Amino acid sequence: MQQSSQPAALWIWYPGDFEIRLHEKIAVKRKSRGVMYPAFWRLDRHYSNVIFRYTYDLPQEERIKITSEGTFSLILDGKDNYRSKDSEFTLPAGKHQITVCVFSDVEAPALLIEGAHVRTGSDWEASSYQNDWLPAGCWTFDTPDHRPSRFRLAVTPQEPATVELRDGRPLLDFGRETFGYLRFHNLKGEGAVNVYYGESMAEVLSPEECYSLDRFDAAEAGAAAEDGTYTLDDAKAFRFVWIHADPGVSWDHASMLYEYVPLTYQGSFECSDPKLNQIYEMGLYTLHLNTREFFLDGIKRDFWVWSGDAYQSFLMNYYSFFDLDVTRRTLVALRGKDPLARHMNTILDYSQYWFISLYDYYLYTGDFAFIRQYYDRAVTLMDFCLQQRSGEGFLEGRPQDWVFVDWADFNNTGAVSTIQLLLARSLEAMSAFAGLQGDQTAADSYGELAEAIKAKTFERFWDEEKGGLLHHRVDGVTQPTMTKHASLFAMTFGYLTPEQRESVTQNVLLHPDVPQIRTPYMRFHEMAVLCEAGQHDRVRQEVLSYWGGMIELGATTFWEEYDPTLADDAHYGMYGVPFGKSLCHAWGAGPVYLFGKYFLGVTPSSPGYETYLVQPNLGGLERMKGTVPTGKGLVSVEADATSLRIHGTYGTGVLAFTSAEMPECQEGEVRPLGGNRYEIAIEAGRTYSVSYKAVI
Template identity: 45%
Template sequence: MAESRIRAVQAKVYIRIEALEMDGIDKNHKATWIWYPNDYELWLHVQVSMKRQFRGYICPPFWRMDTAYSNVMFRKKLKLERPESLTLSVQGAFVVHLDGSMLPMPYERKPITSVLIPAGEHELVVKVFMDTAVPALYAAGETITSDGTWEVTCHNGQWLNAGSDRFDDPASPPGAFPFAYETVHPVHVAKAKGTVLVDFGQETFGYVTFLELKGRGVIRLYYGESMEEALAGEEAETSDELEIDFTEPQSLTTPVTRAFRYVQIRADEGLTWQSVQHEYEYLPMERRGSFRCSDERINRIWEVAVRTLQLTTMEFMYDGMKRDRWVWSGDAYQSFMMNNYVFFDQAVTRRTLVALRGKDPVNMHINTIMDYTFYWFISYHDYYLHTGDLAFISSSYPNMLSLMEFCLKRRNTDGMMEGYPEDWVFIDWADMEKRGEVCAEQLLFCRSLEIMGTFAGLLGDGGNEQKFTDLAQELRSRIFELFWDEERGAFLHGRLDGKINDRILKYPSMFALRLGYLNNAQSELVARNVLLNESVQKITTPFMRYFELEALCEIGQQTHVLHEMREYWGGMLDLGATTFWEEYDPGQPAELQYDMYGDKYRKSLCHAWGAAPLYLLGKYWTGVRPEASGYSQYRVEPCLGGLEWFEGTVPTQDGEIKVFMDRSRIAVFTNAVGVGTLRFKSETYPETNEGEIRQIGSGEYELELVRPAFAYEVRIKHPISE
């Protein structure tokens, strides 16, 4: 049976995408590819999670990967004034039913043509099956357009609104994420016998292309985020190997995206090429936020941090691009916060939150980490505060409920959460007791319960609003009762087997502070006894430094934090960083700077949490933050914090807020839609060009920002102490 010479057709069963006749489609109607909600994101998450490699081997995540349902059914009620020609493109095998009867599609052994739907009211149903990609549908007619108003079921007894995202070409079904590409040429190429070192000038991500490549043999590419790594050859974290047999010169691009600045190329003799270039793969995002100030070191930090965040923001928010390339809830949470001050790309936030959650049943914490489950809830609240997008909250709410249900089932008899044997209680890479009731975990859990109460209320789920609010209140009381030590002015670490662990670490106190759980007196106690107390164990990881510096800013220590930024992030710049690192210890000798987890070049030199200054400068110098959903209310509380002057822009859902400040003047231009409040200090009574300044304390003032698209100016005398 000569398979290659015959085409045995399974009559009329379409199992591939077919090209389309697009006649009669109104181009103003934007039809998009639709799918079972979240299923493209979950499928994509599986694909990208498997790109991590170690020395050429796969390095799969150690959490369950869920993917798309294979058997789904779309439906749409139609009301047609006249007959309409409907054209379909489907990823998968499919069948169409109109008003309960199968609609035979014209079939003439050529691409699908459109079918005529008669005038009148109809229910259109399309059943789709696909088990190697996301079952998806594109439908377009004169008035008919597939979009999020279509419903879909995976045959679980529920109809949901279909999901969709940026796929609107009927010939390109949802598959690999549609990135942007840019060709980048090396800034330097150094050749030696049998080896070439290529430098692209800064950290980057994507493919390497050989032009006019010819000959026969093997090319080995050793990627380096540092020159040292590229030169280390087999010791480099990532490498590729290409087998070539080209008699005519042609181009060749490497098969997998890599993160690197340098590439060492070792080619067998006889292989030649004209040049090497790089296809930079990236998510196109507008840089809506900005920050410039009197300190050039800080300006450079801001720029390098933006590149760090740009590179780690792709299909999802990744931790770092060289090694894990995984989606981690804690890392992503910090990326979301930074993203809100620079790109304000909320689509990637949504994709990331969906991917992290997976499907029911919940058997494990997100990323297996208890605290990462709670960061997921907290991220949702942040998202809502910045966007006001209740529709997304609503679509995620069932998944929130089942994840919270999982948590509630794991409470101990005192209503608190302890790690199960299979759980990872993380908090930080640091010496601490992680068994039993860890106070920091309870604080995050409590916040998650409050958020569930809030969302339940917003979505009209009164029973759960009451339930979660009550649970949160009880838990908060219990936390304070058990762990708050008024005398020592700090939270104690935890409790194990009924015995309080009275060690004082920074985590619970700084968490309580940032969650707003402390009154003024408690905040001051915590500031003095914990945050600024040199005898408390220092935080050394960038992940927790993020929250620590944030907490220090919350208690007005911007000047101190600025100094830290200049030292820590400036230190990386001094070592040549073009993106910020997973970890940095200024005390380490140069030859150990790239070492991590016991391997010489394991450290990621482009790590999302390294971009923390974006968030800190945006929130605590520019001083802009939403105070109600979607920036409907917001605060502008600028602070020089060690600078002579700065000017910053913060993006919002509906416009930007620009802030300038020096010692004598604050200028705020806002075309955000909500109501803002400018809060500032001045040694003398300030003057303004608009509105009425209110004094709210000694040397403290407020001004309502209510005129749309208006440039407010306030004359101040800035306290010298700051």
């Protein structure tokens, strides 16, 4: 192949189909005690019949090499009856159009063309024969062997931390929660091997009730071993493994192959409280384990891609790995294809989280090209949502919809106030996207709808006496139930007046009579909002007590749900199953987000962190330091009660802080904002050292 300054050839496919096909595979991996437990929603599928096109202009003829996933035929200049299936082809000089049909009913049809100048990539177009020529999808697959269907996560061997015999059978402890494939080295003999897995010791010691298990025939397994090692087919989530083998079976030792996405830990946080540091690290690890082909809810169960769960993972990811590949894959897989008959994951709120997640993606990355590629799918999803508004204009669940909000004992019939706020926020996102697309009419229309829904929600749900938003409204009558949820979102979305904010903080968030939140899922929002209300110290204590409480119970990753009032093994049950609870659940990793966004205090002020804000808040800590990734750069923050050190590598920041005395900074101008507030402009590449006096 000739040398060339062209970008490398990349495998291309119909946009979204790589992600949708991958999701189809992942969504059926869950097994409950060895039996498949597929996702209970429609799984969308890749188009099997796809066509690609590209127009080139070459001064001389060029030999190209063609590789495809599926069968292909190549057509020059639309001459449909004269096709080539050869793996090499000479393109004539001059300006010509190449069209390549690819069919595959197994994997998403994909194409790799390698020439000195003509090479597949994002400048090719793809169509599913629906008048839908779009820029082709592509990623990092760039050789005939490194092809989309062979996408696999990384693996590395791990040894158990300890092995002991329990009831005469080996019990392996890997020291903390992990995920991967159990392996047997030098397996010999004949008989059955039963493997029981546990996220907790209680689970692994309950062969009749543990969630994950394997059973295999030792002779067959021995024969299937490679280099003396037999690796089980299905990866599992576990810390403990208990191996029950028939007497005739032996092996040297067992280990595992850890499967993971190689992520860069770009975010960091370290403070004067070792317990908080431990919580932060455990949060990162919990998030990492759930950051896979997609952002999953939990690695033991469900191993599914849930939009509301992913919404939080996206945010945590912006403050830790800043991995946009898994973010985009998740957004595309969640959206799937039309026609829409049910909501995302069957949940009304989860359709709304998708829009908000998409907006967050734009805010944190500034990558509008991705939004543009999926804008049409956002429009049809919003059309679908808007169709089911009630006579009053509220979004209500249909009989087939799941209105989730949270795992809690409340009634979600009728119009739920939280749902209306999520819809308003989604409409604001759509309005922004439409404006960026250049469709001002649509932008105005979405914007007006958002305003109308917001206004009507406050009109019908705000309770002046109770000082917050009531939960739901049935048959035109607002019910007296008060929950924290709608008020949380109203606050985080900036929908409250200063008076309402104060009222919500005192009368809802901190009021003991409003039902407590039990899931880390909503604790995530609750803690964030408390920070927004300046209650950092309170949040620090809650984190220590709630997340710290799990650690005290032996957690090595954070859980799906935690109720401090439960006793012993009762912690592990959920869904009516003794070990139904997921002990490594992405939404448990909230502190990763809280510390980065509200303690280090770094947030984008404009898309892609072109401008940003740093508002460090010690929240009762003696000192803290850490970094927040901003996509094109990093912001480092170090703070104690008398000094601040800020460094940003990209974009223009503003450091805003409170000081009891006039602060000093050699590197930048300190601008007093009135009261105790000050700010300093932060240029990229410079370190700002500030002496000040923290207001405790």
